[in-house]
Amino acid sequence: MSEKGRSRRLPLWLFWSLVTIVMWGTWGLVSKIASDGVDAYTNQLLFTVGIAPLLVFVAWKVSRDTAGEKREWRGRGVFWAFLTGILGGVGNMAYFQAMVKGGKASVVTPVTALFPMVTVLLALVFLKERLGRLQWAGLGLAFVAIYLLNA
Amino acid sequence: MAWLGFAILALVLWGITGVTQKLSTNRISSERSFLWFCWAMVALSAVVVLAARPHWGLDATVVVCSVAGGALNGLGAWTSFRALESGGKASIVISLISLFPLLTVVLAVVLLHERLTWMQLAGAVVAIAAAILLSLEPAPAKAGV
Numbered sequence: 001m002s003e004k005g006r007s008r009r010l011p012l013w014l015f016w017s018l019v020t021i022v023m024w025g026t027w028g029l030v031s032k033i034a035s036d037g038v039d040a041y042t043n044q045l046l047f048t049v050g051i052a053p054l055l056v057f058v059a060w061k062v063s064r065d066t067a068g069e070k071r072e073w074r075g076r077g078v079f080w081a082f083l084t085g086i087l088g089g090v091g092n093m094a095y096f097q098a099m100v101k102g103g104k105a106s107v108v109t110p111v112t113a114l115f116p117m118v119t120v121l122l123a124l125v126f127l128k129e130r131l132g133r134l135q136w137a138g139l140g141l142a143f144v145a146i147y148l149l150n151a
Numbered sequence: 152m153a154w155l156g157f158a159i160l161a162l163v164l165w166g167i168t169g170v171t172q173k174l175s176t177n178r179i180s181s182e183r184s185f186l187w188f189c190w191a192m193v194a195l196s197a198v199v200v201l202a203a204r205p206h207w208g209l210d211a212t213v214v215v216c217s218v219a220g221g222a223l224n225g226l227g228a229w230t231s232f233r234a235l236e237s238g239g240k241a242s243i244v245i246s247l248i249s250l251f252p253l254l255t256v257v258l259a260v261v262l263l264h265e266r267l268t269w270m271q272l273a274g275a276v277v278a279i280a281a282a283i284l285l286s287l288e289p290a291p292a293k294a295g296v
Binding site: 011012013014015016017018019020021022023024025026027028029030031032033034036037038039041042043044045046047048049050051052053054055058059061062065073074076077078079080081082083084085086087088089090091092094095097098099101102103104105106107108109110111112113114115116117118119120121122123126127130131132133134135137138139140141142144145146147148149150 | 216
């Protein structure tokens with residue numbers, strides 16, 4: 001089906017959002033299957049093999065389009081992106097290890113999906129962002145969820 | 152309950168990436184940021200190869216699932232950018248995407264035959280609701296107010 005044909009029935013943003021849910025939702029499943037037969041370090045290594053084709057594609061795209069960036073800001077931007085990757089990768093290993101240690105995919109994934117609670121708290125303290133009432137409610141619910149999932 | 156400690160460690164580290172990612176994309180494009188995110192994964196893998204002595208001779212299913220995991224995670228990040236670039240409001244797109252653990256729960260129960268207690272099921276539902284609420288940024292304050 002062409003994108004034009006699809007957009008008549010389903011907005012493109014909704015289509016890509018649903019594809020994202022399928023991708024990340026399935027990641028939780030395959031991570032658990034893999035974690036039953038491999039340690040967290042090797043899992044992270046193979047994870048990187050899986051992401052490599054996308055790295056090549058994005059590198060090609062980035063090499064073609066550098067508009068809209070201030071060159072003097074690039075170094076710091078790259079530094080933060082690299083740090084994001086390191087923290088994300090170590091986070092992945094902790095996620096895999098949680099499953100290796102017997103955590104169920106159906107419990108570990110909802111717990112780790114609460115990571116925005118840390119982001120909003122850090123943004124509140126370090127980026128001086130303000131939280132809305134719904135975000136405060138979300139923060140409270142996040143603690144309730146961890147209690148229930150741990151019960 | 153050792154798994155919970157590791158799950159919370161993942162939660163904290165991924166939570167910090169929410170800030171570092173923003174600090175990055177405030178300065179460079181999301182694509183360049185994603186590129187360097189991937190290079191960091193490669194660097195981390197090099198450290199794993201040298202320091203952690205990864206296991207070889209694995210079952211084919213394990214290898215396929217691990218590699219597929221990386222591809223699914225990376226493609227999911229890319230499609231989430233596409234959703235935002237396709238005109239979706241960030242508050243709606245990110246809230247909707249936050250539903251992804253629901254699919255994991257369903258797949259794990261159906262395909263892996265995992266069984267949840269009522270408390271855990273309630274916890275999973277509350278966790279997903281919390282993730283959606285946390286993604287709802289307040290509207291910017293009006294000028295002069």
